[in-house]
Amino acid sequence: MAKDVRELRDLRGAAAAKGREILDKAEAEKRSLNTEERSAWDKAMDDVKRLGTDIEMEERQLAVDLEMVKSGLAKHEEQRGKGGDPDVEKRTAAFRKAILLGESRLSHDELRFLMPEQRGMTAGNDVAAGFLNAPPEFVKVLIQNVKDKVFIRGLATIYPLTSGVSMGAPSLDTDVDDGDWTGEVNAAAEDTAIGFGKRELTPHALSKLVKISNKLLRSAAMDPEAIVMDRLAYKFGITMEKGYLTGNGVNQPLGVFTASNNGVPTTRDVSTGNTTTSITMDGIISTKYSLKAQYQAKAIWLFHRDAIAQIAKLKNGDGQYLWQPSTQAGQPDLLSGRPLMMSEYVPNTFTASQYVGMFADFTHYWIADSLSLQFQRLNELYAVNNQIGFIGRLETDGMPVLAEAFARVKLAA
16 A cells, blocks of 8 residues: 555545645635635545545555455464464564555564465555456456445345246325324224325346457456456446436436435435535535434435535534534544534535435435346357457346435535
8 A cells, every 4th residue: 555544544634634734714804715726625635635546545455455365264273273373463463563554563473373375465466357367256356346436335234036027015194193182982083184195116228248359358458358447347336326316216216316205205305405506514504403313323414425415615603614624544524513424416506496415324224236237248249349348237226215315415406
C-alpha cells in the first residue's frame, strides 16, 4: 500500500477540517465564499471523496489478503503435520499489523513470525492474482465483486428463487381501525378499513455479449478474458444499482426514487423546509422524523455527492455540523446521528420538486434472484471470424415492499 489506512483517515479528516475552516471564516464575516475560497473548498471536498474511496479500497483489499493468508496458514499447518503451527495466532497478528501500518513498523520478533508468502504480500507483489488460475474461485470472486459494487444489494433483503417464475407475498395495505368502546351488551361494530394486497417480484433477464479475437487472446500481455469478465461483472452491478434506485418496474426493478403505489408513493415525499434548489437543515430534520422510531433504528441516508456537498455546510442551532465524517476504521459518515451513504446514481438535479435523497430502512427493499451472475464462453459460434464470445447473464427483480419505511427528500415546488 502507498499509505496505511490510518494515515488515509488522518488525511481525510484534515481535508474535511480544511473545508469547514473555509466555511466558518466566511460565515463569521457574514458573506459568501469568494472565488478563491470556493475553489479551495471544492478541492477539500474532492479530497474527502477521493480519500474515502481509497480507504474503502484498502479495507476491501485487506479483507481479501487476510482470507488468502488464512488459506496459506491452513496449508502451512497441514505441512507441519498433526501438531499444527503453534505460532498461527502470532503470524496472523504480525501480518495484520504489516498490512495496516507497513512492514517497517514491525519489531524484530514480529518480522520473524512472517512467512515468506506473507512478506510477499506486504511488499506489494501481485500474489493476489494467483486465485485467477482456478475457474471456480474466479467466478466466486466476481460474484462478490458485484455485491460489493452494488450499494442497495448490500442492505436489501434478497430471496433466491429455486422454483417458479415469480415470488409473491401478501401485504397488509390498510390496517384495522382502532377498537370501539362499547357497553357490556352492545354489538361489536364491523371494521371496513382493513385491506390486503400482494407484492410480486418476477426476475427479469440481464445479459451482455462481448467478442475477443483469438489473436488478442494469444498475444496480449494482460489477460483479456479476465478483464472482460471483470468489466461485465462491474457493469451488471451498475445496471442493477440503477434499476433498484430509479427503475420504472416495467421489465426491470421498481426503484425507490420512482413514485408508485406499488412501491414508494408520493405520500412518502418530504419537502418541508427545503428550498427549490437546495436541501436545508429543517428539511433534513423533517425527513428524519417522518420515519417511525422502529425504522430509524436501521435507516440510513442516501445521497449523490452533489447533495453531500450542500449538506456538508449545514449546522444545527448549536453551530454543530450535521454531517460528521468518519475518522474510525469501519465506521460510516453520519448525518444527524445516522449513517450516510453516497451513490453516483441517486438523482442530483437541484430544481423545484425533484427528488435528491432518501432516508430509509432498506431491509424493506426486496430482491428476488432466479439466476445468479453466470458467464459462458462461446468457442465455436464466432470461429469463422477468429473470435471467442463471452456472455454474462443474470435474472433479478426488486421493489420496495413497505412504503412507510422510506422517506424521499424532495425539493420545494
